[in-house]
Amino acid sequence: MRHLLLAVLCAANVGIAAAQTADRIPIIFDTDFVMPPHDDSMALMLALQSPEIEILGITTVAGNESVERATSDALRMLEIANQPDIPVYRGADMPLVHAKSDYAVRKYGRWYSNEAPEPPPGGFASIQAADEAAVSFIVRTVLARPQQVTIVAIGPLTNIAQAIRAEPRFAENVARLVIMGGAIALLPDGAGNITPNAEFNFWVDPEAAHVALRSGIPIELSPLNVSRKSALTRAWYEEMVAVDTPLTRLLKDTLGRRFVAEPDRAWLMYDQIAMASIIDPDLVTTERLHVDVNIDHGISYGVSVGGRDTWPGAEQAQQMEVQYDLDWERFIEMFIDRIQRPLPE
Numbered sequence: 001m002r003h004l005l006l007a008v009l010c011a012a013n014v015g016i017a018a019a020q021t022a023d024r025i026p027i028i029f030d031t032d033f034v035m036p037p038h039d040d041s042m043a044l045m046l047a048l049q050s051p052e053i054e055i056l057g058i059t060t061v062a063g064n065e066s067v068e069r070a071t072s073d074a075l076r077m078l079e080i081a082n083q084p085d086i087p088v089y090r091g092a093d094m095p096l097v098h099a100k101s102d103y104a105v106r107k108y109g110r111w112y113s114n115e116a117p118e119p120p121p122g123g124f125a126s127i128q129a130a131d132e133a134a135v136s137f138i139v140r141t142v143l144a145r146p147q148q149v150t151i152v153a154i155g156p157l158t159n160i161a162q163a164i165r166a167e168p169r170f171a172e173n174v175a176r177l178v179i180m181g182g183a184i185a186l187l188p189d190g191a192g193n194i195t196p197n198a199e200f201n202f203w204v205d206p207e208a209a210h211v212a213l214r215s216g217i218p219i220e221l222s223p224l225n226v227s228r229k230s231a232l233t234r235a236w237y238e239e240m241v242a243v244d245t246p247l248t249r250l251l252k253d254t255l256g257r258r259f260v261a262e263p264d265r266a267w268l269m270y271d272q273i274a275m276a277s278i279i280d281p282d283l284v285t286t287e288r289l290h291v292d293v294n295i296d297h298g299i300s301y302g303v304s305v306g307g308r309d310t311w312p313g314a315e316q317a318q319q320m321e322v323q324y325d326l327d328w329e330r331f332i333e334m335f336i337d338r339i340q341r342p343l344p345e
Ligand SMILES: [Ca+2]
Pocket: 031, 032, 033, 039, 040, 063, 064, 154, 155, 271
């Protein structure tokens, strides 16, 4: 009897494990990665620590910093998080069209940089990036699992646009594209953050955003409107690092400096919200809008425009879900819970 019971329990456990594997959402994590306090690294920590998510690969792109910095920082993050087997693929080192300018140099971001990357905390990783290029990996992976793979794109959309252009069957086989990018003036908090009306990721590669947004892929946009519903204060930070793990230690050494320098300032979270919305869609409120991106090299270069109905000039604007509100407390509590969980053995 005892043996029978044990056998039943074992079978039940195997069943649960199989169900968990089958139910995981397979993602490609496309990122202009930089170590904390940058948002990409905290979004990756969230994905790595969430059993709902299966990361098929990380693809890097120039954005916050150079693609070389994105690649070396992402590799080091995987070592710290004890998940060194997730492959990292080096992506585009420059936007499709946008060239370095005096304005770009003066403003935030070093996407145009060709300097050697600074070593990440603890030094460069011993693991290496894959030999395969990011675009090749993205196309191959999506075609191998038609309409199953979600792409979370939290940097300039250069790699994604190149994948769309490289393979005509690619777009129709992507399950979903979740983008951190843009700012929608129609909705509250819709100003830009790099020019008056343009958001950074879209402004760095407007032509790529234009290709991605018109691709026909089902899109969920996580623009600045929803980022501005977040407020990471020192109190939340202190709760986050109250449990000692390699991840919270890294956050203390990096993110912690912000709260030493400016203890009363609240910081926005960006890519973390896009990632969290895949794990728990109820964290955000969305509205279905027509959205397109301006690619004229003038006053509105890289500006996203969203509308409830189409308008003259917006004939190509695809409809997509646009995030504009956030259950902040539920989001930050989930984020802290995931960050504090023990790392995989
Ligand atoms: Ca990013």
